[in-house]
Amino acid sequence: MEPATDRPVAILAFSGAIRPHDVYELEDNLAALGNKGTYKVIADLSQVQHLSSSALGVLARFSELCRAHHGELRLVVTEPGVLNLLQVTMLDKVFEIYASLEEAEEDF
Numbered sequence: 001m002e003p004a005t006d007r008p009v010a011i012l013a014f015s016g017a018i019r020p021h022d023v024y025e026l027e028d029n030l031a032a033l034g035n036k037g038t039y040k041v042i043a044d045l046s047q048v049q050h051l052s053s054s055a056l057g058v059l060a061r062f063s064e065l066c067r068a069h070h071g072e073l074r075l076v077v078t079e080p081g082v083l084n085l086l087q088v089t090m091l092d093k094v095f096e097i098y099a100s101l102e103e104a105e106e107d108f
Contacts, residue, residue: 009040009108011101015047018055026055030062039071042104046078051085060094072096074104 010033018026033041043059045051063073074096077083086092098104 009042009105010038011042011044011105013044013047017050018048018052019050020052020054023052023054023058026058030058034062034065037069039066039069040108041066041071042074042076042101042108044076044101044104045082046076046101048077048082049079051082053089056085056089056091060091063094072108074098074108076101076104 012029012033030041033039041062059073059075066073075086076098077086078099083092083097086095086097096104
């Protein structure tokens with residue numbers, strides 16, 4: 001979950017499941033980006049099969065912080081279960097969701 005920051009857009013790649021006990025690491029990574037003034041971020045969740053509600057909350061809060069600094073947090077989601085969770089929680093209205101990393105990077 002190390003951010004790739006050698007580009008104008010930071011990319012955080014995740015895999016497997018992001019469970020409640022993983023949220024602290026997620027928060028730390030996002031806080032580090034914020035401390036560096038990096039507010040254009042893509043969270044690549046294309047390899048994530050499960051996303052906890054606490055992880056969703058962390059992502060939503062960081063998204064608000066990004067917007068406050070004229071940036072954006074974009075999500076790459078390919079797993080139907082994760083996409084469904086975002087739709088059910090109506091967070092698909094909060095985040096820009098892309099089917100590939102390339103698409104998410106394209107118009108940043």
